Amino acid sequence: MVALSSPACMRAKKTKAVGIPVVDLSVDKSVVSELIVKACEEYGIFKVINHGIPWEVTSRLEAEGVRSFGKPPGVKQRAVPATPFGYELASEVLGLVAEGLWIPDKHVFSRQIRDVQSDSVLRFNHYPAVNNQDPSSKACKEDQIGFGEHSDPQILTVLRSNNVAGLEICLHDGFWIPVRPDPTQFYVIIRDALRVLTNDRFVSARHMALANLSRNSRMSMMYFGAPPLTGTISPLPQFVSPQKPRLYRAFTWGEYKKAAYSTRLGDFRLDLFKLRPSDDILDLLS
Ligand SMILES: O=C(O)CCC(=O)C(=O)O
Ligand SMILES: [Fe+2]
Numbered sequence: 001m002v003a004l005s006s007p008a009c010m011r012a013k014k015t016k017a018v019g020i021p022v023v024d025l026s027v028d029k030s031v032v033s034e035l036i037v038k039a040c041e042e043y044g045i046f047k048v049i050n051h052g053i054p055w056e057v058t059s060r061l062e063a064e065g066v067r068s069f070g071k072p073p074g075v076k077q078r079a080v081p082a083t084p085f086g087y088e089l090a091s092e093v094l095g096l097v098a099e100g101l102w103i104p105d106k107h108v109f110s111r112q113i114r115d116v117q118s119d120s121v122l123r124f125n126h127y128p129a130v131n132n133q134d135p136s137s138k139a140c141k142e143d144q145i146g147f148g149e150h151s152d153p154q155i156l157t158v159l160r161s162n163n164v165a166g167l168e169i170c171l172h173d174g175f176w177i178p179v180r181p182d183p184t185q186f187y188v189i190i191r192d193a194l195r196v197l198t199n200d201r202f203v204s205a206r207h208m209a210l211a212n213l214s215r216n217s218r219m220s221m222m223y224f225g226a227p228p229l230t231g232t233i234s235p236l237p238q239f240v241s242p243q244k245p246r247l248y249r250a251f252t253w254g255e256y257k258k259a260a261y262s263t264r265l266g267d268f269r270l271d272l273f274k275l276r277p278s279d280d281i282l283d284l285l286s
Contacts, residue, residue, distance in 0.1 A: 020179060026050035033100030036093065044190040044205030045169050051089055051186055058160060061085050065124035065219055085122060086158035086223020093188055103238060109197065112155055117228035119253060125220045127166060127212035146211035151204040153260040153269065154226040157189040164218035170206040192270055193227065193256065196248045199239035229254035248273045
């Protein structure tokens, strides 16, 4: 399946040489948690190293993914129930996020994905190798989009790809930067629900994947950490003040998921849940 981009992303893309933050999980917790918070505020994405996930686990899962796809052409996606891949790492990162934000309840975020009813999934994307195309061709990049511009709706993503490039991230200032593939490490991407919980203190990075321009196929796997369908997503009191009024009404993950599936990939779905100055906050909270 090819996920087409919305017209909004057909504008010219700018790129700049900026590195994505790297977080070493083996160093002192207070240092790591501070770095993670900074990365979530400024980029909405970071790379984790020294994560403790054995290489055999990742490569076995990738081999399963490759087997499950077969060979027909086109970008394909396959979602399966979340396995331990990504789950432990996501929980650890969310604990560190709470610590870095000085929230006394260290499980305030990780609880959302640890619930037995959690709606988390594991997804494989496959971008087949290109055999008949000159990879250096000057074709417009927008014609080569494999997975269009979007932000992910859940809490956070743990992404790992093989050694073939394709993922790009949009920074605050509208610059797009390529995310260098690193099969031994993981990227963590902040998603819309975590952005809402922090009342926009964190950014949910818009990203896309280019169609494969390489002679090797690209395989990415992503753990999407999500709350249960009935789980409430609402700015936490710590992030709301007279200076920073509440930006969103409370909604359930089920509601947001429905909105995500009934809008186009590139739409800014959070706008549907934004409070307007005329909204009566007391009505919305009751
Ligand atoms: O395949 C990739 O690298 C990214 C795909 C993606 O953003 C998604 O599946 O949500
Ligand atoms: Fe995504």
